[in-house]
Amino acid sequence: MLDLAGIGIGPFNLSIAALLNETNELEYRFFDNKAEFAWHPGLLLPEAHMQTCYLKDLVTAVVPTSRVGFLSYLVDKKRFYRFLSTDISMISRTEFSNYMAWAASKIKNLNFNEGVRSIHYADDHFVITTEQDVYQAKNICLGTGKKPHIPEEFKAQLGTKVFHACEIMDREFDFTNKRVAVIGGGQTGADIVLNALHHYWGKPQELYWISRRPNYQPLDEATFTNEFFTPQYTECFFELPELSKKREVKAQKLASDGITSECLKQIYHYLYQHFEVNGERKWLHLLPNRTAQQLTPYNDGYAVQCYNSLNQSEEILDADYVILATGFESVLPHYLEPLKSLLHLSKDGSLQLDRHFNVQWQHQADNQIYAVNAGLSSHGIAEPQLSLMAWRSAKIINHLTGKNVFDLSETQNFIDWTLPESTQPLTLTTAV
């Protein structure tokens, strides 16, 4: 009987396993259907960097002395000094992925090649059926990530020339002399455009970058914005009324969904050097304010029908390839089907989380279902990000053990998001 079974070994559950590995508190085992650890391998583009600092790794924020922190990785790989000389804080996604794969090789009880098919509840424990075996666990943690979001209007055309960006590194194709449309103005769209500019898939004849946003908008990385990615803000967010939570998440969109300034600069510098200085024909077409509405097969390719919200006009582009950088969405995993009637789902069918990332369900008093990457609406914008993953992992372990295995106390944030009720009303003085 396991104390905790982890479903999925992406970064978030790997972080929990890494912290469990630091203690002898619980019997655990984690499962993943992949043959080995891989971080969004279909999107591991050669020119792609992190949006977050390397110190926001699996463990450092909670156990800086851990053997599986990013700095230990650098030392183990004998490149500590050269890394420092690069003077970068946003490392490549390839390096972070390699780091996590290295960490996974050092953490025990990780079962790869063992996807979870179903989870049942049997009175006082869960029965987990994997591709290989059947396990019993008192508690589980769901960490199987999100699914690619494909807008309804494009589904009928999916195929070798129209596909979601998350598969781009898994497929064989050639953009040489082709017209390519990238739909989506977030970081993934930007990363694909940047790699296409460098002819990674051959030199396209035309490259259209379609974004619904009013411009190619930067990630908000300002000092005070970073306060949204702190435990104290997350705790405060959890207490807010529903309406305030929705308003906060909407207002903070660019703090998590913008494009890094570095990436935007790289694209701009390319345009300047190639199209201004070298005088090359301009083959990148930047199309913000456009909503791609329909894809119709046309002349061996596709007619991409867009609505330009700037002048309220219809525009049609011809493309041979259409790459959908249209993001990811949460869906209830199929392996939860046997438990579905016991879950207290929200009106839109999603999981509802309590403070300790534990799912509201019928037998919550006896057995816990934790979920990571599922709390955007309950815990705020840090939830789908790496920023607080080590803290969240520790919080889950502390809750599960009923002890302060990890000390999560902190000095006070600079911003008073709310004042404690006991605080005396401020005395306002009128300036004369």
Ligand SMILES: Cc1cc2nc3c(=O)[nH]c(=O)nc-3n(C[C@H](O)[C@H](O)[C@H](O)COP(=O)(O)OP(=O)(O)OC[C@H]3O[C@@H](n4cnc5c(N)ncnc54)[C@H](O)[C@@H]3O)c2cc1C
């Ligand atoms: C391209 C990209 C770049 C990102 N870069 C950053 C960044 O720089 N900074 C940042 O803060 N955030 C970033 N994010 C957001 C976030 O950190 C990642 O999406 C992160 O991978 C989420 O981790 P996860 O563990 O929830 O899910 P995932 O990484 O999706 O992992 C889920 C795992 O579950 C496994 N699985 C699925 N179904 C089953 C099953 N039935 N049984 C067993 N296993 C299963 C999958 O194989 C997978 O390994 C990025 C996201 C993307 C898509």
